[in-house]
Every structure is written in structure tokens, then in C-alpha cells.
Amino acid sequence: MARMKFICDDDRCIECNACITACKNEHEVPWGVNRRRVVTLNDGQAGETSISVACMHCSDAPCAQVCPVDCFYTTSDGVVLHDKDLCIGCGYCFYACPFGAPQFPQDGAFGNRGKMDKCTFCAGGPEEDFSEAEFEKYGRNRLAEGKLPICAEMCSTKALLAGDGDVIAKLFSQRAIQRQLNQEEPNNSAASPKLWGWKTAYKD
Amino acid sequence: MFRLFPFLLLLSVQALADERTFWRQVREGVEGYSAVVGVETNKLIQASGTQWLYIRNELIAGTGAWVLALTVFALACFYLVRGKVRLSEPRSGEMIERWNKKERWLHFYTATLFIILAITGLSLLFGRSLIIDWLGHEVFASFAEFAKIIHNYTGPLFSVGLALMGLIWFEDNKFSQIDWLWFKQLGGFIGNKHPSAGRMNGGEKAWFWLLMTAGFLVTVTGLNLDFPNLEQYRLVMQISHIIHSVAALLLIVGALAHIYIGTIGTEGALEGMISGKVDKTWAKQHHDLWLKALEKKSSADNDGQQNTESISQKKAEIPLKK
Numbered sequence: 001m002a003r004m005k006f007i008c009d010d011d012r013c014i015e016c017n018a019c020i021t022a023c024k025n026e027h028e029v030p031w032g033v034n035r036r037r038v039v040t041l042n043d044g045q046a047g048e049t050s051i052s053v054a055c056m057h058c059s060d061a062p063c064a065q066v067c068p069v070d071c072f073y074t075t076s077d078g079v080v081l082h083d084k085d086l087c088i089g090c091g092y093c094f095y096a097c098p099f100g101a102p103q104f105p106q107d108g109a110f111g112n113r114g115k116m117d118k119c120t121f122c123a124g125g126p127e128e129d130f131s132e133a134e135f136e137k138y139g140r141n142r143l144a145e146g147k148l149p150i151c152a153e154m155c156s157t158k159a160l161l162a163g164d165g166d167v168i169a170k171l172f173s174q175r176a177i178q179r180q181l182n183q184e185e186p187n188n189s190a191a192s193p194k195l196w197g198w199k200t201a202y203k204d
Numbered sequence: 205m206f207r208l209f210p211f212l213l214l215l216s217v218q219a220l221a222d223e224r225t226f227w228r229q230v231r232e233g234v235e236g237y238s239a240v241v242g243v244e245t246n247k248l249i250q251a252s253g254t255q256w257l258y259i260r261n262e263l264i265a266g267t268g269a270w271v272l273a274l275t276v277f278a279l280a281c282f283y284l285v286r287g288k289v290r291l292s293e294p295r296s297g298e299m300i301e302r303w304n305k306k307e308r309w310l311h312f313y314t315a316t317l318f319i320i321l322a323i324t325g326l327s328l329l330f331g332r333s334l335i336i337d338w339l340g341h342e343v344f345a346s347f348a349e350f351a352k353i354i355h356n357y358t359g360p361l362f363s364v365g366l367a368l369m370g371l372i373w374f375e376d377n378k379f380s381q382i383d384w385l386w387f388k389q390l391g392g393f394i395g396n397k398h399p400s401a402g403r404m405n406g407g408e409k410a411w412f413w414l415l416m417t418a419g420f421l422v423t424v425t426g427l428n429l430d431f432p433n434l435e436q437y438r439l440v441m442q443i444s445h446i447i448h449s450v451a452a453l454l455l456i457v458g459a460l461a462h463i464y465i466g467t468i469g470t471e472g473a474l475e476g477m478i479s480g481k482v483d484k485t486w487a488k489q490h491h492d493l494w495l496k497a498l499e500k501k502s503s504a505d506n507d508g509q510q511n512t513e514s515i516s517q518k519k520a521e522i523p524l525k526k
Contacts, residue, residue, distance in 0.1 A: 015239075017239050017240075020239075020240065034240045034242070034245070037238050037239075037240040037245050038238060038239065038240070039236045039237070039238045039245075039246060039247070039248045040236050040237045040238065041226075041230065041234065041236035041248065042236070043236060043237040047226075049226075051248060053248055062253060062254055062257045065257060065261060066257050066260060066261060067332070068328045068329070068331060068332050068348060069331075069332065069336075069341070069344060069345040069348050070332050070336055070341060071341075071345065083341075085342070085345070086341055086342070086345035087345075088345060088348045088349040088352050089349075089352070090328065090352055091432060091441070092260075094438070095253060095256055095257075095438055095441055095442050095445065096253045096254070096256060096257040097250075097253055098249050098250055098251070098253050098254060099248070099249060099250075100244060100245065100247065100250060100438075104432070106433060110356075110430060110431055110433065111431050111432045111433020111434070112353075112356070113432060
């Protein structure tokens with residue numbers, strides 16, 4: 001059985017934020033909620049690194065461990081989903097999550113949290129596939145349509161990879177090996193010229 | 205090429221080390237930039253989340269359950285062994301006012317809110333492991349949602365009660381030498397001694413100060429957790445949550461003991477808080493110094509009254525003389 005994962009190639013991400021826009025559009029997420037975000041480290045300095053981050057669908061998810069109403073579940077594809085009908089909006093998953101994935105729309109006075117919303121790996125929720133209720137609460141169920149998450153599908157530099165963990169990990173390691181080859185033997189005709197990265201562009 | 209090799213190796217080792225430091229810093233929660241507007245959106249990883257999860261799930265919920273269970277067990281054992289602390293002399297029938305109407309209202313106002321807060325709070329902490337199995341997910345979730353709202357809204361009302369208690373009972377709860385002796389004799393719970401006490405005995409004072417200190421912590425952290433729209437960092441919320449739960453558990457342990465002593469533990473204690481009046485025998489047994497002070501005061505008052513009476517009589521006499 002496939003185990004779904006996201007990998008973001010920090011050498012490729014150019015911080016275009018298109019993954020966020022695509023996600024918001026695809027799922028019509030509520031105002032103020034961002035299921036995905038791009039974080040740029042060392043912004044404007046040598047070694048600037050951008051990474052797109054959302055729910056990482058952990059195998060032993062902290063959110064699921066802390067939830068007082070036990071509303072999380074992991075699908076057979078290894079996608080961590082939650083039941084909005086059970087969620088009470090306590091915010092504990094947000095405190096526990098290392099990636100800041102859970103989001104809360106404000107509901108009522110005093111900043112009272114509404115139902116938690118997070119990246120579903122475009123896999124909908126516990127409602128019936130393609131139902132209106134599912135779309136309203138969780139967004140589109142692309143996985144059931146046989147498609148991969150929209151953020152990775154439309155990533156222009158293919159920095160963001162989504163899919164079966166084994167497949168995308170192989171893809172990523174091939175990239176890493178190729179880069180290392182290029183770096184070590186820049187004049188080797190078998191290796192492609194080094195065309196990526198900060199050093200190539202700016203020479204430190 | 206071979207001459208350069210060690211140098212190249214050094215370079216790549218250096219690059220690796222840099223890479224390692226970089227990612228370690230990211231794991232530790234280094235901040236960057238994000239176009240997404242919000243609190244801490246520029247933080248890729250927050251390290252404290254898993255630590256908070258461990259403290260909440262293992263230490264607080266794990267140890268807390270044992271502490272509560274042991275408290276109930278200890279109280280039950282104490283009741284079985286020692287039984288009710290009865291009046292050592294027959295009732296005199298003479299009633300003395302111990303708690304005025306305001307004090308009684310304040311006590312039961314705060315107590316009711318405390319019980320509501322304790323039940324709703326404990327449901328969030330232990331509900332998943334204790335209640336979900338027999339209520340089912342749907343029923344428990346709807347109860348928990350209701351509990352969360354009730355907890356959030358009654359919290360500040362409880363704090364108002366606490367603050368008023370602090371104001372009206374502060375004077376009575378200053379520790380003195382007598383309280384030390386009271387604690388030395390274990391408050392008369394063990395054996396048949398009746399240690400001296402003023403209006404509040406050592407135990408009541410200890411409970412008062414636990415309420416004031418832990419209550420203060422619960423209030424401050426609770427208000428912080430009540431308003432997530434103030435854009436606090438997650439670390440602030442995590443620390444608040446830890447302090448809030450530990451202080452609340454301490455209060456619940458204290459309240460269990462307090463309720464035990466005030467109801468089935470001591471004869472005549474509950475009627476004092478309900479009617480406001482206690483029997484003179486009860487007062488003599490549990491709060492002898494308070495009773496003495498009261499008697500002294502009333503006799504002084506009587507003297508005073510006689511004085512004022514005689515003055516008014518004199519005053520009344522004056523116009524008569526005219």
C-alpha cells in the first residue's frame with residue numbers, strides 16, 4: 001500500500017507561493033485559513049532557502065495523540081485526516097504540531113476557535129466521496145479522482161513532490177546524486193552542467 | 205588534483221557541517237520570512253510542540269490521574285478509619301452566627317462555578333481515555349464542545365468570586381503562631397485533641413492561600429488561553445496550558461479534601477455554611493479562640509450599649525430638666 005508523503009526540494013523552491021494560491025482556489029478554504037505556506041530562511045542572504053510546508057501527514061501524528069475528542073484518523077494511504085463534526089476547536093493540535101499545520105477560523109466572540117482546518121493531501125474527509133458536504137468541509141477529493149495534490153501537481157519548478165513515499169523519495173535521491181556528480185566532476189560530459197543553486201547564480 | 209584532494213575534502217566536510225547546523229537551527233525553530241500573514245507563519249518548525257505534547261499526555265494526564273485517584277482513596281480510607289469527627293459534648297442549643305449572608309452566597313457562588321469548571325476541565329483532560337469508550341465519539345464530542353464553551357465563559361466569573369473571597373477573608377487568614385500548633389497536632393483529625401484556632405483554623409488558612417495562589421495562576425493562564433485572538437506565540441499558550449492544568453489539579457485535590465472535611469468529615473460544619481449559624485459547642489470545639497473573642501466583644505458591646513443607653517438616658521433627661 002502506498003504511503004503518501006510530501007517532499008519539498010529546497011534547492012528548487014523559488015518562493016512563488018503558487019502552491020498556496022492553488023490550494024486556496026482548489027478547496028475554497030475559508031478566509032484567513034492557509035493550509036500551506038512557504039517559509040524563506042536566510043531571506044536575501046547567501047544560502048537563501050525556501051520551503052513549502054503544510055501538514056506532513058506524520059505516521060505517529062502529535063495532533064492525533066493530543067486531540068481530546070479523538071477526531072483524527074489515518075487513511076490506508078497514510079493520509080492524516082480529521083472529522084470536523086467531532087472537532088471542538090480547542091487548539092491543542094495546533095500547540096502540538098511541529099509544522100503549524102492546523103488552522104482555525106474565528107467563530108463567535110473573543111476569538112473563540114471554530115472547527116480546525118488543515119491540509120487533507122487533497123483527500124477530502126470522512127464524508128462520502130464527491131459529496132457536497134465533503135467539499136464544503138474539506139475541499140476537493142482529488143485522490144479519489146485519481147489525482148495527486150494540486151500544490152505539487154502545478155509546482156512550476158517541481159520542487160514540491162507529493163505521492164507514494166517510495167516513488168518520490170527515489171526521485172529526490174536521484175536528483176541529489178545528480179547534483180553531487182555535477183559538483184564533483186563539472187567537466188564530465190556524462191554529467192549535466194551545474195545549472196542550479198545559489199553558487200551558480202551568484203558565485204557566493 | 206591529488207594535492208588539492210585534502211583541501212576539497214575539508215571544504216565538503218565544512219559544507220556538510222554548515223548544512224547540519226542550518227537544519228538543526230531550523231528544527232530548533234529559527235524564524236524566516238513568509239508571505240502568508242499570521243502569527244509565527246515564518247517559523248518552519250516549532251520544537252516545543254512535541255515537548256508540550258509529552259508533558260500534557262504523559263506527565264499531567266498520567267500523574268494527574270494517579271494524584272486524583274490517590275486523594276479520593278486516601279479520603280475514603282481516612283473516613284473508614286477515623287470516621288466523622290463528632291462533637292465531643294452535647295449541643296448547647298445556643299446558635300452563633302459564623303458566616304453572614306454575603307459570605308455564604310459568595311462561598312456557594314464560587315463553589316458551584318468551581319465544580320462546573322472542574323468537571324468540564326477534567327473532561328477535556330481525561331474524557332478521551334475514560335468517557336469516549338462508553339459514550340461514543342459523537343456524543344462525547346458534542347458534550348466536549350459544550351464543556352469547552354462553558355469552561356471558557358464561567359472561568360472569568362469564578363475568578364471574580366475568588367477575588368472577592370480574597371478581599372473579605374484576607375484579615376481572617378493571616379497565619380499566626382496558633383496555626384503552627386494546630387498543624388503540629390494535625391488539626392485534631394488524628395487523636396482526640398482539639399487544637400486552638402481563631403475564626404479560621406490552620407487548615408482553612410492553608411486552603412485559603414492555596415486558593416489565592418493557585419487561583420491566581422489559573423486565572424492569569426486561563427484568561428490567556430481564553431483569548432487566542434491576542435496573537436500569542438504557541439510557546440506562551442503551551443506554558444499557560446501546563447501551569448493552568450497543574451494549578452487546577454492542585455485546586456481539585458484541595459477542594460476534594462475541603463468538601464470532605466466540610467460535609468461528611470466533620471459534624472456540624474456544613475450547617476454552618478448553609479444556615480450561617482453554628483452551635484456553641486461546635487464553636488468551642490473547633491474555633492475556641494474565635495468564640496472567646498466573640499464573647500469578649502459581645503460583653504464589651506453590651507457594656508458599650510449600656511453606656512450609650514445611659515448617655516441617651518442622660519440626654520433624654522436633660523430636656524426633662526428644662
